[in-house]
Amino acid sequence: MSKVHFIQTNPTSTTSSAARVNSGQQHVNLEQSLPRIAIHYGDGPGRGEITRMMLAMAGISYDDFRYPGNEFAAITKPDPTNKEDPTNGSPFPFNQMPALQVNGIMYAQTSSIARFAARLANLYPADIIMQLKSDQIFEHTGDIQYSTTPLFMDGVPGRAGTTMRPKEEREKAFQQWSVEKLPVMMSQLEHLLEPSGFFIGNSLSWADVSVFNRLENLNGVAKVYGVEVLNSYPIMKKHSEMVASIPSVKAYLNARNAMMEKHGMSNKSSGTYGKPGHYKITSTTSPNIHINIEYVGGM
Numbered sequence: 001m002s003k004v005h006f007i008q009t010n011p012t013s014t015t016s017s018a019a020r021v022n023s024g025q026q027h028v029n030l031e032q033s034l035p036r037i038a039i040h041y042g043d044g045p046g047r048g049e050i051t052r053m054m055l056a057m058a059g060i061s062y063d064d065f066r067y068p069g070n071e072f073a074a075i076t077k078p079d080p081t082n083k084e085d086p087t088n089g090s091p092f093p094f095n096q097m098p099a100l101q102v103n104g105i106m107y108a109q110t111s112s113i114a115r116f117a118a119r120l121a122n123l124y125p126a127d128i129i130m131q132l133k134s135d136q137i138f139e140h141t142g143d144i145q146y147s148t149t150p151l152f153m154d155g156v157p158g159r160a161g162t163t164m165r166p167k168e169e170r171e172k173a174f175q176q177w178s179v180e181k182l183p184v185m186m187s188q189l190e191h192l193l194e195p196s197g198f199f200i201g202n203s204l205s206w207a208d209v210s211v212f213n214r215l216e217n218l219n220g221v222a223k224v225y226g227v228e229v230l231n232s233y234p235i236m237k238k239h240s241e242m243v244a245s246i247p248s249v250k251a252y253l254n255a256r257n258a259m260m261e262k263h264g265m266s267n268k269s270s271g272t273y274g275k276p277g278h279y280k281i282t283s284t285t286s287p288n289i290h291i292n293i294e295y296v297g298g299m
């Protein structure tokens, strides 16, 4: 098994005024003991980007380990023949990424780690009915993504043995999907928007950020296959523009663009917001939100 890039356990190393957990009845002030965090994923936005974004928006500095494809497959590979440990000693609870290492312990499942980041960022609603509404929207963004996966590859993404379909096949399948499947999924989202323009009440929540993130990713993919996504859905386009103008989102996007410019990755392709390697994200929220993404080196 390949090497996993662990961070040291040091629960009291970082502090931030923005770091509060506000979920339902609980209000936990984490100023004294912000968790030490690292995210482990591939080099694309995929299922990891939403958590990367919200952690930074929360004023949390973290390590971002982006595994190259071959390492990703090797490090997540189980061994069903090993009766003692069919996980093959995986550091990841379900032999999958994204995974979030919090104070040295590894956690997984996209929605679980994104919800944790949303709570840290104060983007998870306090009311349980609003939590329910926001959860269903988050899961829908996952469904949009999952529905495209089989168009592009013949198996589970990131798994050893999965191969990409030929370019022409992908192009045709994606163009067909964007006509036959996407309009319903977009319309369903539009119906859930509040008159305020947000998905939940009158303010930004993780539902807005997750829809923004999914459409941003989808738009990038669509460009590669000659399909226009966002311009065909003016209501969702307006929503995306509104989310992109929120200062903490803007700070993250600026930091990401600056990093991509610096490393010659801008306008490269759909699926890459960097390249494999170890990144350090620093985020401060006082007096204003400031986010920096630094490429530390290869892995």
Ligand SMILES: N[C@@H](CCC(=O)N[C@@H](CS)C(=O)NCC(=O)O)C(=O)O
Binding pocket: 046, 047, 076, 077, 095, 096, 097, 098, 108, 109, 110, 111, 156, 157, 158, 159, 160
């Ligand atoms: N249910 C998981 C699925 C995660 C998942 O499928 N991750 C892929 C990469 S995007 C992976 O780790 N593939 C390797 C494998 O399953 O062997 C989640 O929502 O996070």
